[in-house]
Amino acid sequence: MKVQFYPTDVDTIEYQGEQAIRIFGRTIDNKRICILDQTFKPYFWAIPKHAHKITQVKWDISDMNGVKEAQTVKKKILRQEIEAIKVTALDSKDVPTLRSEVKRHGSIKEVRESDVPFYRRYLIDKGIHTLNLCEVEGEELELNLDVELVMQAKTIKEVDDKPLDKPRTLSIDIETYNPQKIPREDKDPIVMIAFAGDDGFKKVITWKDFPKKPDYVEVLNSEEQMLERFKQVIQEYAPDYLVTYFGDGFDFPYISKRAKLHKVSLDINWDYTPLKVNVRHDIPTAKTKGLVHIDIFKFISRTMAGGLDTERYDLNSVAQELLGEGKTGAKVEELANVWDNQPERLKEFAEYNLQDTEITLKIFQKVLPGLNEFVRLVGQPIYEVCRMSYGQIVEWYLMRKAFLKDELAPDRPKSAEITGRLDQKFEGAFVFEPVPGIYENIAVFDFKSLYPTIIATHKLDSSTLSEKGVGTPAPETEISGKKVKFYFDEKKEAFIPEEIKELIEVKGRVSDQLKKDPENATLKGRRYALKVLANSVYGYLSFSGSKWYCIEAGASTAAYARQYIKNAMKEAEEQKFKVIYGDTDSLLIVLENKTKEDAIKFQKSINKNLPGLMELELEGIFPRGIFVGIKSGEKGAKKKYALLKDNGKIKITGFETIRGDWSILAKETQNELLNIILKENDKEKAIKYVKEIIQEVKTGKMPLEKMIISRQLRKDLSDYEAVGPHVAIAKKMQEKGIPVGPGTIIQFVVNEGNGIIRERAKLPEESTKYDVDYYLKNQVLPAVDPIMSVLGYTKKDLIEGNSQSTLGDY
DNA sequence: CCATATCGGGG
DNA sequence: GTGTACGATATGG
Numbered sequence: 001m002k003v004q005f006y007p008t009d010v011d012t013i014e015y016q017g018e019q020a021i022r023i024f025g026r027t028i029d030n031k032r033i034c035i036l037d038q039t040f041k042p043y044f045w046a047i048p049k050h051a052h053k054i055t056q057v058k059w060d061i062s063d064m065n066g067v068k069e070a071q072t073v074k075k076k077i078l079r080q081e082i083e084a085i086k087v088t089a090l091d092s093k094d095v096p097t098l099r100s101e102v103k104r105h106g107s108i109k110e111v112r113e114s115d116v117p118f119y120r121r122y123l124i125d126k127g128i129h130t131l132n133l134c135e136v137e138g139e140e141l142e143l144n145l146d147v148e149l150v151m152q153a154k155t156i157k158e159v160d161d162k163p164l165d166k167p168r169t170l171s172i173d174i175e176t177y178n179p180q181k182i183p184r185e186d187k188d189p190i191v192m193i194a195f196a197g198d199d200g201f202k203k204v205i206t207w208k209d210f211p212k213k214p215d216y217v218e219v220l221n222s223e224e225q226m227l228e229r230f231k232q233v234i235q236e237y238a239p240d241y242l243v244t245y246f247g248d249g250f251d252f253p254y255i256s257k258r259a260k261l262h263k264v265s266l267d268i269n270w271d272y273t274p275l276k277v278n279v280r281h282d283i284p285t286a287k288t289k290g291l292v293h294i295d296i297f298k299f300i301s302r303t304m305a306g307g308l309d310t311e312r313y314d315l316n317s318v319a320q321e322l323l324g325e326g327k328t329g330a331k332v333e334e335l336a337n338v339w340d341n342q343p344e345r346l347k348e349f350a351e352y353n354l355q356d357t358e359i360t361l362k363i364f365q366k367v368l369p370g371l372n373e374f375v376r377l378v379g380q381p382i383y384e385v386c387r388m389s390y391g392q393i394v395e396w397y398l399m400r401k402a403f404l405k406d407e408l409a410p411d412r413p414k415s416a417e418i419t420g421r422l423d424q425k426f427e428g429a430f431v432f433e434p435v436p437g438i439y440e441n442i443a444v445f446d447f448k449s450l451y452p453t454i455i456a457t458h459k460l461d462s463s464t465l466s467e468k469g470v471g472t473p474a475p476e477t478e479i480s481g482k483k484v485k486f487y488f489d490e491k492k493e494a495f496i497p498e499e500i501k502e503l504i505e506v507k508g509r510v511s512d513q514l515k516k517d518p519e520n521a522t523l524k525g526r527r528y529a530l531k532v533l534a535n536s537v538y539g540y541l542s543f544s545g546s547k548w549y550c551i552e553a554g555a556s557t558a559a560y561a562r563q564y565i566k567n568a569m570k571e572a573e574e575q576k577f578k579v580i581y582g583d584t585d586s587l588l589i590v591l592e593n594k595t596k597e598d599a600i601k602f603q604k605s606i607n608k609n610l611p612g613l614m615e616l617e618l619e620g621i622f623p624r625g626i627f628v629g630i631k632s633g634e635k636g637a638k639k640k641y642a643l644l645k646d647n648g649k650i651k652i653t654g655f656e657t658i659r660g661d662w663s664i665l666a667k668e669t670q671n672e673l674l675n676i677i678l679k680e681n682d683k684e685k686a687i688k689y690v691k692e693i694i695q696e697v698k699t700g701k702m703p704l705e706k707m708i709i710s711r712q713l714r715k716d717l718s719d720y721e722a723v724g725p726h727v728a729i730a731k732k733m734q735e736k737g738i739p740v741g742p743g744t745i746i747q748f749v750v751n752e753g754n755g756i757i758r759e760r761a762k763l764p765e766e767s768t769k770y771d772v773d774y775y776l777k778n779q780v781l782p783a784v785d786p787i788m789s790v791l792g793y794t795k796k797d798l799i800e801g802n803s804q805s806t807l808g809d810y
Numbered sequence: 811c812c813a814t815a816t817c818g819g820g821g
Numbered sequence: 822g823t824g825t826a827c828g829a830t831a832t833g834g
Contacts, residue, residue, distance in 0.1 A: 094823090724815080
């Protein structure tokens with residue numbers, strides 16, 4: 001029989017005594033399907049030291065244990081033809097031992113592609129992209145799986161590149177008992193779980209009854225029963241995708257732990273095995289089989305981050321930006337108290353819980369076209385693509401391209417190799433040191449895809465890297481302090497530069513299509529995915545873990561970039577523009593008595609002389625901007641400025657009070673100050689505002705809650721060697737019998753008195769008087785001083801309340 | 811300066 | 822899973 005289906009997840013299982021490929025998906029008539037493919041065999045490549053001995057080596061390998069077959073095949077390494085031995089193994093489990101044995105053979109130089117996970121190899125070789133329509137031919141099988149159809153594949157192929165467009169999706173979210181804010185897995189139960197489905201399905205399950213229950217609420221008798229029901233709801237809904245916001249890091253580890261305590265088996269996988277939370281180093285991931293767990297936070301905070309303005313990636317901020325709506329209603333800090341003492345208010349929390357799943361679902365649907373494009377480009381399962389770092393995205397994209405071009409990929413470097421690479425540092429981007437100040441009418445220019453266009457235009461990678469004097473020299477640069485100059489032979493065929501060139505060209509075509517259809521989400525996602533991929537290749541070339549590592553190309557790319565940006569600056573100055581800043585690929589000039597047309601003329605004059613795909617763009621004209629100094633001196637800090645946009649929003653770069661370990665006081669003050677300066681352009685108001693704040697701090701009138709600094713315990717108290725303020729407090733809490741442990745957030749206020757900080761740090765409720773000096777010196781001044789010194793005020797001016805003595809400096 | 815610790819997301 | 826991988830920044834010594 002023949003069936004058309006959309007594959008959603010692929011892995012390997014043991015079947016009939018050997019490793020088989022297992023594909024889960026959804027058929028075109030909407031059934032869940034599982035396909036087993038035993039026809040595909042694992043293989044890797046062995047490269048002989050001497051080409052003339054290849055036949056003998058091939059026979060030696062054929063005789064090794066676990067070898068199904070060894071053949072010589074013409075392939076390419078760095079685009080040069082070679083003869084390689086394809087070693088086909090009987091079973092993928094045998095590959096690691098077989099690989100070592102082949103490596104030990106005296107006439108073998110190296111092995112390649114021996115570390116490609118079996119199912120990834122399968123997808124690449126079969127030309128199958130998950131989510132794209134495929135056709136399988138084979139027999140129906142009887143297996144105990146939670147799907148409507150099981151098949152054993154004879155043949156399988158991709159038939160269309162239109163992806164599964166309406167996956168059945170269920171979003172989930174838990175609420176936990178939280179007397180100490182961050183809940184403790186072993187002590188604090190889950191009190192509610194919400195679900196939202198793409199067909200409008202909504203449900204909240206809990207285990208405490210309360211009045212005025214909405215219809216979607218179902219009350220169970222205990223946490224244990226709620227967990228059983230949780231499982232059931234998922235099985236009944238039978239989604240393709242199970243979507244969470246930070247489910248890898250919170251919901252699933254928590255659910256897993258609570259289920260274990262109650263001895264509930266979370267067998268929601270389509271093969272009836274339980275959900276598994278893998279912890280590698282510090283980072284947990286929750287893997288399901290069949291249905292795919294998509295932690296949308298992971299994808300948004302990593303891969304989409306470059307396309308978003310938000311500085312924070314909490315659900316509310318991301319919803320604000322992507323949906324234009326945020327969270328409303330209950331305050332989650334009150335949940336523990338309401339659960340214990342005010343069950344009549346639990347309705348608010350059921351609504352809150354449901355809202356989180358609905359927002360998560362909407363965010364997922366909003367970013368899905370983009371995510372789909374990454375999956376199509378990378379060609380690996382969506383579960384993995386949405387968790388990939390940039391390095392992996394590039395690497396698996398290149399792996400597919402390498403296969404199509406007969407290029408043999410190197411194995412990943414071993415740890416000794418990685419350590420060696422990490423020690424090699426090269427000179428990075430050029431950053432112009434700005435003169436601190438406030439500027440008006442700032443024209444911002446950008447080299448469009450600077451690094452990718454340099455790599456493609458000058459053909460920089462290991463396939464063109466040549467010895468001294470052969471080919472074209474890249475600009476001189478430094479690696480680990482040594483001056484070096486590399487040569488790249490542009491006449492040679494280049495692997496990575498040609499792939500980049502193609503990416504840039506495809507992106508250009510997508511941009512053209514977008515001009516005709518500007519709101520097309522698929523096209524927007526495609527353009528973004530292409531951009532991210534192209535921009536990541538530079539990092540990939542010099543990333544210590546990469547297969548196609550080439551520090552010479554990385555260092556030379558940066559060297560070319562410095563040359564281009566410096567030349568553009570020089571040219572701007574020659575055309576009598578005032579350059580105020582430049583960083584990597586951008587150039588900021590003030591228009592002064594010139595016009596936008598002059599700026600465009602400058603841009604054209606640069607573009608006339610740029611080779612290949614390179615291009616300078618005018619990003620826009622910003623009405624006002626501030627550049628701050630390093631200390632209160634004259635030198636400008638690099639990468640630390642704020643620009644006022646046309647739409648009145650402020651684009652902040654490099655100011656660091658966003659982190660939670662600053663007090664609210666520092667954050668609010670800095671924000672308000674930037675607003676006064678950039679929007680209102682009122683220096684008098686700025687100094688007045690800062691002085692008022694400082695005065696309020698000095699006189700002790702600032703509310704204590706604005707002084708709270710939060711820090712989280714990350715390990716058991718006994719494991720701390722260095723005792724920071726929050727550790728000291730936690731120890732005291734423990735002595736009093738208050739439970740503290742990993743995850744507990746310690747809030748403290750630094751109080752007046754003698755001794756070092758940790759002796760004066762106290763819990764907010766035990767604090768009497770905050771330490772004026774500490775807050776001025778460590779919170780308020782670091783936040784405002786760099787900005788105020790631009791206006792000509794020294795720290796002294798701010799603290800002593802003198803008049804603006806050094807205004808002349810400005 | 812280097813080594814170690816913390817944050818982020820979640821409640 | 823044909824494994825062994827966060828990335829950036831602050832603080833302590």
